[in-house]
Amino acid sequence: MKTVFSLVLALCLFSAPLALAQAPGAKGLMLPGDMTSELADVAIDAAIKKAQEQGTLMNIAVVDAGGNLKAFHRMDGSFLASIDLAIKKAYTARSLNMPTTTLAEASNQPGAELYGIEVTNGGMVIFGGGELIKDKDGTIIGAIGASGSSVANDVAVAKAGAEAVLKAFK
Amino acid sequence: MKTVFSLVLALCLFSAPLALAQAPGAKGLMLPGDMTSELADVAIDAAIKKAQEQGTLMNIAVVDAGGNLKAFHRMDGSFLASIDLAIKKAYTARSLNMPTTTLAEASNQPGAELYGIEVTNGGMVIFGGGELIKDKDGTIIGAIGASGSSVANDVAVAKAGAEAVLKAFK
Amino acid sequence: MKTVFSLVLALCLFSAPLALAQAPGAKGLMLPGDMTSELADVAIDAAIKKAQEQGTLMNIAVVDAGGNLKAFHRMDGSFLASIDLAIKKAYTARSLNMPTTTLAEASNQPGAELYGIEVTNGGMVIFGGGELIKDKDGTIIGAIGASGSSVANDVAVAKAGAEAVLKAFK
Amino acid sequence: MKTVFSLVLALCLFSAPLALAQAPGAKGLMLPGDMTSELADVAIDAAIKKAQEQGTLMNIAVVDAGGNLKAFHRMDGSFLASIDLAIKKAYTARSLNMPTTTLAEASNQPGAELYGIEVTNGGMVIFGGGELIKDKDGTIIGAIGASGSSVANDVAVAKAGAEAVLKAFK
Numbered sequence: 001m002k003t004v005f006s007l008v009l010a011l012c013l014f015s016a017p018l019a020l021a022q023a024p025g026a027k028g029l030m031l032p033g034d035m036t037s038e039l040a041d042v043a044i045d046a047a048i049k050k051a052q053e054q055g056t057l058m059n060i061a062v063v064d065a066g067g068n069l070k071a072f073h074r075m076d077g078s079f080l081a082s083i084d085l086a087i088k089k090a091y092t093a094r095s096l097n098m099p100t101t102t103l104a105e106a107s108n109q110p111g112a113e114l115y116g117i118e119v120t121n122g123g124m125v126i127f128g129g130g131e132l133i134k135d136k137d138g139t140i141i142g143a144i145g146a147s148g149s150s151v152a153n154d155v156a157v158a159k160a161g162a163e164a165v166l167k168a169f170k
Numbered sequence: 171m172k173t174v175f176s177l178v179l180a181l182c183l184f185s186a187p188l189a190l191a192q193a194p195g196a197k198g199l200m201l202p203g204d205m206t207s208e209l210a211d212v213a214i215d216a217a218i219k220k221a222q223e224q225g226t227l228m229n230i231a232v233v234d235a236g237g238n239l240k241a242f243h244r245m246d247g248s249f250l251a252s253i254d255l256a257i258k259k260a261y262t263a264r265s266l267n268m269p270t271t272t273l274a275e276a277s278n279q280p281g282a283e284l285y286g287i288e289v290t291n292g293g294m295v296i297f298g299g300g301e302l303i304k305d306k307d308g309t310i311i312g313a314i315g316a317s318g319s320s321v322a323n324d325v326a327v328a329k330a331g332a333e334a335v336l337k338a339f340k
Numbered sequence: 341m342k343t344v345f346s347l348v349l350a351l352c353l354f355s356a357p358l359a360l361a362q363a364p365g366a367k368g369l370m371l372p373g374d375m376t377s378e379l380a381d382v383a384i385d386a387a388i389k390k391a392q393e394q395g396t397l398m399n400i401a402v403v404d405a406g407g408n409l410k411a412f413h414r415m416d417g418s419f420l421a422s423i424d425l426a427i428k429k430a431y432t433a434r435s436l437n438m439p440t441t442t443l444a445e446a447s448n449q450p451g452a453e454l455y456g457i458e459v460t461n462g463g464m465v466i467f468g469g470g471e472l473i474k475d476k477d478g479t480i481i482g483a484i485g486a487s488g489s490s491v492a493n494d495v496a497v498a499k500a501g502a503e504a505v506l507k508a509f510k
Numbered sequence: 511m512k513t514v515f516s517l518v519l520a521l522c523l524f525s526a527p528l529a530l531a532q533a534p535g536a537k538g539l540m541l542p543g544d545m546t547s548e549l550a551d552v553a554i555d556a557a558i559k560k561a562q563e564q565g566t567l568m569n570i571a572v573v574d575a576g577g578n579l580k581a582f583h584r585m586d587g588s589f590l591a592s593i594d595l596a597i598k599k600a601y602t603a604r605s606l607n608m609p610t611t612t613l614a615e616a617s618n619q620p621g622a623e624l625y626g627i628e629v630t631n632g633g634m635v636i637f638g639g640g641e642l643i644k645d646k647d648g649t650i651i652g653a654i655g656a657s658g659s660s661v662a663n664d665v666a667v668a669k670a671g672a673e674a675v676l677k678a679f680k
Contacts, residue, residue, distance in 0.1 A: 025567055026587025035584050057535055069593050072582035076547050077536025080237050083267035083579050084291045109280045117288040126286040151283050189377050196417025198649045199607060201541045201575050227365055235541050236576015239423050242412035246377050247366025253409050267539060273385055307540045420577050421605035424631045449620045458626040466626040491623050 006075060033135060035064035035142035039165050040071035043133060043144050046164030050157045051075065051148070058157050059086035062133070065133035065140035065141050067094045072110035075148070088123055089130030089145025089158070095121065100130035101155060129154030131162045182229040203305065205234035205312040209335050210241035213303060213314050215230070216334030220327045221245060221318070228318035228327050237264045245318070252317035258331050259300030259315030259328070260295055265291060267310060270300035270326060300326030301332045306339035355406035375482040377506050380411035381475060383484050386504030391415065391488070391499045398488035398497050403472070405481050407434045415488070421475060422487035428463055429470030429485030429498070435461065437480060440470035441495060442462040469494030471502045476509035543645065545574035545652040547588030549580035549675050553643060553654050556674030560667045561585060561658070568658035568667050569596040572643070575651050577604045585658070592657035598633055599655025599668070600641030605631060607650060610640035611665060641672045646679035 003042040022036055040062040059082035061072045071086060079085075092100050107114040107126045117125045122137040133142040146157035192206055204226045210232040221228040227245045229252035234240045239257060248257075262270050277284040288296045298321040303312045316327040362376055363397050380402040391398040399422035401412045409427060419425075447454040447466045458466045468491040473482040486497035532546050550572040561568040567585045569592035574580045579597060583632040589595075600609050602622040617636045628636045643652045656667040 023567070023586035025565065027584075029567070029587035032215050037583065039335060040583075049659075053627075055535065057533075066590070068584075068590050069582060070584050072579060073547065074580050075552075076533035077539035079266050080293065080578050081262070081287075085287070088290055100584075104285075108282075108285045119288045123289040125284075127284055138598070172494070177625050193397070193416035195395065197399070198644075198647070199417035201543050201649065201651070203543075204575075207413065210413075227363070234576070235426075235544075236420075236574070238414075238420050238576060239412060242409060243377065243380075243406075244410050245366075246363035247369035250406070250408050256496050262417065304538075307538070308540070311541070323564060419606050421602070421634065423633050425627070428630055444625075448622075450624045458629045463629040464626075465630060467624055 005133045009016070016021055031065065033139065033141060034066075034072050035062065035133065039070070039133075039141070040045060042168050043161035043165050044071055044073050045147055045160035046074065047144065047157045047161035048075065050160035051146075051153075054149065054153050054156070056149040056153050056157070058146050058154070059083055060078045060157070061086040061090045062144050062161070063082065063083045063087075063145075065094070067091050067143075070142065084102050084123075085122040085125060085129070085147035086145040089125045089147060089154075090143045091121070091130075091145070092124040092126075093130030093145065094140065096126075097132065097157075099132065100125055100145075101151075104128060127151050129156040129158050130155035131155070133165050136166070142167075171314040176305065177339065196239060196312075201235070203309065203311060204236075205240050205303065207241070209303075209311070209338060212338045213248065213331035213335050214241055214243050215326045217316055218243065218245065219328035221316075221323075224287065224319065224323050224326070226323050226327070228317035228324070229253055229329070230331065231260045231315045232331070233260040233312050235264070237261050237313075238295075240312065250316045254293075255295060255299070255317035256315040258296045260313045260325075261291075261300075261315070261339035262294045262296075263300030263302055263315065264275065264313035265294075269298065269325075270295055270315075271298035271321075274298060278283055297321050299328050301325070301328040303332045303335050306336070307325050311335075360477065371405065373479065373481060374406075375402065375410050375473065377411070379473075379508060382507050382508050383501035384411055384413050387484065387486055387497045387501035388413065388415065389474070390500035391493075394489065394493050394496070395495050396489040396497070398418075398486050398494070399423055401426040401430045401485045401498070402501070403427075403430040403434050403482050403485075405434070407431050407483075410482065424463075424466060425487035426485040427471075429465045429482045430434045430495075431461070431470075431485070432464045432466075433470030433472055433485065434480065434483035435464075436470065439468070439472065439495075440465055440485075441468035441491075443470075444468060445476070467491050469498050471498040473502045473505050476506065481505075486487060521523065540656055541575070542651070543651060544576075545572065545580050545643065547581070549643075549651070549678060550551050550632075552678050553671035553675050554581055555582050557654065557656055557667045557671035558585065560670035561663075564666070565657065566659035566663050566667070568656050568664070569669070571600045571655045572670065573597075573604055573655075574606050575604070577598065577653075580652065587656050588658045593621075595635060595639070595657035596632075596655040599635045599657060599664075601655070601671045602634045602636075603629075603640030603641075603642055603655065604650065605634075607642065608641065609638065610635055610655075611638035613648040614638060622640035623646075623670040637661050639668050641665070641668040643672045643675050646676070651675075 016115045057078035069093045144161040217230045227248035300315045314331040387400045397418035484501040557570045567588035640655045654671040
């Protein structure tokens with residue numbers, strides 16, 4: 001990954017903040033300000049670092065502002081089921097513009113306002129571990145999903161990824 | 171099946187434990203240590219024997235370490251719905267590295283930590299009857315799913331299959 | 341499997357042909373004359389024996405008269421894609437009451453009578469390797485699908501399984 | 511990613527080849543010899559480097575020996591359709607133990623031996639860009655799929671990823 005980004009870095013050093021730089025050739029093909037490869041890697045690396053501190057094994061997925069998969073990583077030995085869970089957590093967060101913990105409160109009890117929503121959209125995840133990724137202006141540019149341990153651990157890992165992106169803008 | 175395995179037996183008798191022997195020709199095409207045809211049959215035969223002792227009619231599925239179907243058997247008169255249930259129980263167990271009874275506790279009540287997980291991964295089974303299959307070193311090499319009677323009976327049948335594999339290593 | 345069938349054998353020896361014997365407890369739950377566990381194993385064992393003679397690695401699936409999976413076996417090292425292919429070949433054959441080689445002729449060329457049929461039924465297989473299984477009176481009691489090598493080899497393996505069932509009635 | 515692997519490196523430097531090292535905590539949860547996080551990143555980084563040399567924008571997916579997604583990366587500005595294409599190319603290659611270019615020859619003409627195979631397994635890709643990943647002994651440990659440009663470019667990118675893994679073992 002270093003090769004990719006040192007090139008990007010060289011091109012952008014004097015004209016744009018690092019975290020916003022799209023790869024050469026992408027102009028006109030993606031929205032300005034959308035999730036970049038650089039930012040997706042920042043999020044995944046920070047999430048993995050957090051998982052290592054926890055001693056957990058995670059699947060981590062990042063989607064862009066369009067809700068489409070941008071990057072994914074499955075740590076050695078982590079759950080196979082979490083491939084789909086991590087991707088769906090990221091999609092669920094972005095597609096409802098809220099962390100999946102917030103969705104859980106609105107959907108995981110009979111009679112709750114959105115009870116049953118999980119069967120739509122090809123399967124949504126209604127427990128924690130999906131977090132929004134925003135830029136420095138608060139615009140949603142994607143989301144991150146983490147799956148592999150308790151919900152509390154998954155949430156912490158996803159948040160670590162999202163926060164690292166925010167820091168990359170500063 | 172006897173023909174297959176007597177050949178395997180003849181080739182392996184003096185060089186490797188019976189239960190680990192991959193069929194001739196499989197070298198390089200499957201990882202060493204993964205579920206073999208022999209072991210899958212050991213699991214299914216022991217599961218059927220247990221079902222007969224119970225007087226139940228079962229569907230039994232065995233998946234390998236990658237969660238892919240290795241062998242399946244539907245006893246005469248057993249539920250058609252249990253074809254999919256047995257296969258999904260085996261996949262669910264392996265994909266979360268836990269018996270589906272453990273998953274049930276975490277997911278089968280509104281508000282439970284993983285409530286709603288069953289709609290992911292193309293449909294997971296969140297009640298008992300899926301058990302991990304391990305080798306003599308404790309490495310997960312697959313899983314077995316049983317479906318056809320009460321959950322308690324399904325669990326006992328799946329466990330009988332998994333335990334028979336463990337014994338085959340000794 | 342020997343344990344299962346010696347019991348069945350003991351019960352049925354003086355009252356019914358071996359190959360037709362349903363397992364105890366199945367009465368009223370499946371149609372008389374439908375594919376039994378015994379026959380499914382006869383088909384799979386014969387198919388595996390043929391594959392070994394060929395030096396090929398096969399996935400073999402048997403469905404009953406209702407087109408529902410009865411038994412499945414994946415030989416060590418055989419294709420993962422052939423899990424689905426073998427099951428779909430068996431289903432395709434039974435659901436159209438013809439070998440999949442016959443279907444191929446009617447569907448695998450633009451303008452052919454059934455061109456495009458493969459996208460129906462959740463995906464049909466329009467090349468050889470699915471064969472009907474009949475009883476001694478010519479009644480279709482299921483089908484067998486084989487996948488793992490050239491189409492010619494797949495067809496030979498599936499035929500070996502179907503023919504072994506026919507012999508079991510005699 | 512550097513943080514993860516420097517830890518792995520420190521643990522394994524004197525006991526095992528770098529490229530084979532599984533992350534701490536994975537023992538018993540994945541088969542020895544299966545695709546690691548390290549190797550998946552080696553493949554993706556080499557594939558991206560090749561795409562940059564070509565001036566193309568690629569989606570790159572890596573699956574393990576069981577055909578399950580291990581890592582994924584979408585370059586800025588690359589096709590959204592290629593998310594699914596890259597993942598399916600990798601799965602198709604592993605599930606048939608051949609590059610998808612080889613499958614193309616057998617399936618992309620009416621009347622070809624495997625014509626119609628693309629509708630099975632939830633959708634297979636029958637053109638180039640999926641390549642097997644092998645270890646130093648020739649054992650298949652996964653596959654890589656690349657999608658984003660002409661088939662020739664996709665193939666070259668996928669091959670660059672697979673070859674980089676092989677070099678990592680030496």
